[in-house]
Amino acid sequence: MSHLDAARWKALQETPDEELLAHVAEGCEVCDEFLATLPGFDGEVDRALLALAPRAPSTDELSYARYRRASQKALAAAPGGASPRLMRALAAAAVLLIAGGAWLLIPHAASHPIPSGIKGSGRVQLELRAALKAPEGTLTPVTDGAQVPAGAALVFQVRSGLAGPARLFVQRGLSAPVELAQLGLVEGAQELELGEDGLLGFSLRGERGPLQVWLVAAEGPTSAEEALSAIKSGGAEGLSVAHVRVDVVDRAVP
Amino acid sequence: MTDREALGRLLEGVKRGDEAACRQLYLTWKPGVLRLLEGFAQLDADEREDLVQEIFTRAFRAIGNLKSPETFEGWLYSIARNRGLSALSRKSSRREVGERYAQQQDDSAELIPEALRTELDIDLVRRLIASLPEGPEKQTVQLFYVEGELSAREIAERLGVGKSAVTMRLERFRARIRRQLMVDVLKRRWEP
Numbered sequence: 001m002s003h004l005d006a007a008r009w010k011a012l013q014e015t016p017d018e019e020l021l022a023h024v025a026e027g028c029e030v031c032d033e034f035l036a037t038l039p040g041f042d043g044e045v046d047r048a049l050l051a052l053a054p055r056a057p058s059t060d061e062l063s064y065a066r067y068r069r070a071s072q073k074a075l076a077a078a079p080g081g082a083s084p085r086l087m088r089a090l091a092a093a094a095v096l097l098i099a100g101g102a103w104l105l106i107p108h109a110a111s112h113p114i115p116s117g118i119k120g121s122g123r124v125q126l127e128l129r130a131a132l133k134a135p136e137g138t139l140t141p142v143t144d145g146a147q148v149p150a151g152a153a154l155v156f157q158v159r160s161g162l163a164g165p166a167r168l169f170v171q172r173g174l175s176a177p178v179e180l181a182q183l184g185l186v187e188g189a190q191e192l193e194l195g196e197d198g199l200l201g202f203s204l205r206g207e208r209g210p211l212q213v214w215l216v217a218a219e220g221p222t223s224a225e226e227a228l229s230a231i232k233s234g235g236a237e238g239l240s241v242a243h244v245r246v247d248v249v250d251r252a253v254p
Numbered sequence: 255m256t257d258r259e260a261l262g263r264l265l266e267g268v269k270r271g272d273e274a275a276c277r278q279l280y281l282t283w284k285p286g287v288l289r290l291l292e293g294f295a296q297l298d299a300d301e302r303e304d305l306v307q308e309i310f311t312r313a314f315r316a317i318g319n320l321k322s323p324e325t326f327e328g329w330l331y332s333i334a335r336n337r338g339l340s341a342l343s344r345k346s347s348r349r350e351v352g353e354r355y356a357q358q359q360d361d362s363a364e365l366i367p368e369a370l371r372t373e374l375d376i377d378l379v380r381r382l383i384a385s386l387p388e389g390p391e392k393q394t395v396q397l398f399y400v401e402g403e404l405s406a407r408e409i410a411e412r413l414g415v416g417k418s419a420v421t422m423r424l425e426r427f428r429a430r431i432r433r434q435l436m437v438d439v440l441k442r443r444w445e446p
Contacts, residue, residue, distance in 0.1 A: 012440055013440065013443055016440075016444045021437060021440060021441075024433060024436065024437075025433050025434070025436075025437050027429070027430070027433065031433075032429050032432070032433070035429075035432050035433065035436055036429075036432070039332070040325075040328060040329075040332060041432055041435060041436070042331070042332055042335050042428075042432070043327075043328030043329055043330070043331040043332030043333075043335070044328045044435060045428055045431045045432050045435060046290055046328070046331035046332075046334075046335060046428075047327045047328045047331055048376060048379050048431065048435075049379060049399050049428070049431065050286050050289055050290060050331070050399075051376050052376065052379060052380070052399045052400050052402065053289075053399065053400060053401065053402025053403075055285035055286060055289060055402070056285065057281045057282045057284075057285065058280075058281045058282075058284040058285050059281070060281070060284065063284065063303065063306065063307075064277055064280050064281060064284075066303075066307060067280060067306070067307045067310050067311070205300065205303070206304075
């Protein structure tokens with residue numbers, strides 16, 4: 001018996017061959033192997049099978065945030081990458097912050113005084129608070145340097161003394177901080193969201209060991225290099241820095 | 255607005271880089287992609303979640319090549335299955351199969367040839383399930399596709415069989431559906 005191959009498949013689309021069709025329909029390992037290589041077939045099969053038990057749209061905003069982060073890395077690494085417009089959308093949405101925890105970390109008062117109100121002379125008061133969001137949704141305050149489980153996520157709230165741009169960085173261990181997002185802060189406490197109702201956090205999945213999240217707020221436009229320099233020095237003229245430190249561990253933390 | 259028009263607008267939004275459209279598309283189809291990956295019993299929950307990220311990254315990158323909204327779902331699931339098989343190949347002895355799938359250009363072009371576009375009748379799938387002889391394969395298919403709650407790994411635990419046995423049963427059933435799809439496509443083409 002002849003088996004299905006590229007030539008016979010092409011011919012079958014034009015000329016009926018009931019004998020070959022019956023052979024394939026009975027279940028032939030060789031023909032099955034060929035069908036499995038046809039582009040598109042498997043996707044259509046899965047579409048039909050998954051329709052048997054349709055699922056509601058996900059509400060897993062943390063997963064979406066994580067996707068945004070992963071896609072940013074992939075796009076940055078890909079030659080050609082995505083359109084600038086898409087890149088801007090990804091950058092704006094990379095990782096944002098949500099409210100809910102107690103105030104946990106306040107930047108050093110000496111280096112981040114409340115603004116004097118004198119233009120150009122003061123640093124922006126900046127505070128960052130964090131909480132741990134467990135997979136089931138519960139929020140637990142995080143103390144500075146606390147151990148946190150890798151399956152959870154950090155969520156934050158920011159309080160800023162002035163409105164202005166800010167940059168968010170993550171630093172893993174002793175490696176250099178990596179920029180995650182550019183934000184726009186308003187004066188006062190604020191929840192930072194993605195989209196219309198997306199409340200996002202920083203997923204700790206895949207993270208291990210010491211991790212710091214840095215927020216650098218500015219009175220005006222600033223570059224990533226200037227923000228990194230401010231992180232190193234603990235602040236700079238017109239820039240304020242706040243950060244949260246945690247130690248990500250594999251096990252559950254009581 | 256029809257579902258097709260709504261999906262068409264959503265896809266156009268994603269192509270333009272519209273953030274709300276990207277988010278909606280991700281959240282709407284993530285459950286299906288994740289469910290598909292739950293059919294690979296050898297993959298744990300973390301691995302499946304990682305794959306979801308990879309699948310959507312590839313899909314969004316290539317979505318500009320998608321010409322017709324009708325093909326989106328099957329196209330996305332093709333990417334998901336290929337990535338799942340590729341991940342399996344890194345974990346198991348199915349390296350040959352995984353590599354073959356991984357080599358397909360799943361994220362670079364319209365996958366489904368015009369001639370193959372068809373609506374696979376869901377009632378036909380139900381009839382095929384009903385016609386299966388009572389036994390482990392039918393039980394596995396019922397649990398995974400019809401009840402749609404347990405992952406393949408959980409089904410293996412419930413039935414007290416190996417993970418690969420469940421994956422194989424699901425693959426065997428998918429092969430039946432694939433054959434039926436082929437028969438349907440060709441018979442439609444042969445109709446006068």
